[in-house]
């Protein structure tokens with residue numbers, strides 16, 4: 001598939017068929033993600049594929065509980081929503097990042113804490129690199145006939161999920177990608193025209 005076709009055709013899928021995603025296919029998606037650029041070629045991302053229904057149910061329970069606690073509203077056990085829909089996908093791919101410190105970051109950390117803070121937390125090359133990898137993962141999935149939903153909603157329960165997945169500092173859970181065969185047709189929300197979001201100087 002042409003890259004332009006993939007970029008335009010990919011859309012967020014939120015309902016999946018039950019059939020599993022073959023592991024070789026998931027590895028192909030991860031390999032595609034690995035070709036993304038990363039600051040300093042640090043490649044500071046890894047993917048933890050959760051297929052186990054019990055673990056998925058535990059993760060959903062954690063997310064529902066934190067949402068209920070935060071909003072004061074109960075989430076019915078069978079309710080699938082934009083925070084927990086990964087649970088109903090055949091694979092929930094957890095995106096795990098390790099903070100990357102470039103030499104620029106190190107120099108700033110030591111010599112100029114204010115600039116360091118802005119670069120580390122607002123520019124965040126480490127996180128930008130991971131986003132590039134996730135983008136390529138979703139495009140590859142689409143080209144291979146699979147739907148994805150890139151999710152940060154579940155990370156309302158970031159610490160609790162990290163603990164359920166036995167992640168160890170300094171690794172962090174940064175997103176979950178729900179992956180599977182699309183179950184029902186969805187529409188891609190419209191985009192702003194290129195002319196509107198481009199400025200030439």
Ligand SMILES: Cc1cc2nc3c(=O)[nH]c(=O)nc-3n(C[C@H](O)[C@H](O)[C@H](O)COP(=O)(O)O)c2cc1C
Pocket residue numbers: 010011012013014082083149150151152153154187188189
């Ligand atoms: C960083 C990021 C986080 C997102 N988190 C969620 C989420 O938690 N739940 C969800 O249903 N969709 C989530 N989305 C999907 C967006 O809602 C979707 O990409 C956007 O509406 C554009 O639609 P499209 O992906 O179909 O083109 C997320 C997308 C991105 C890039």
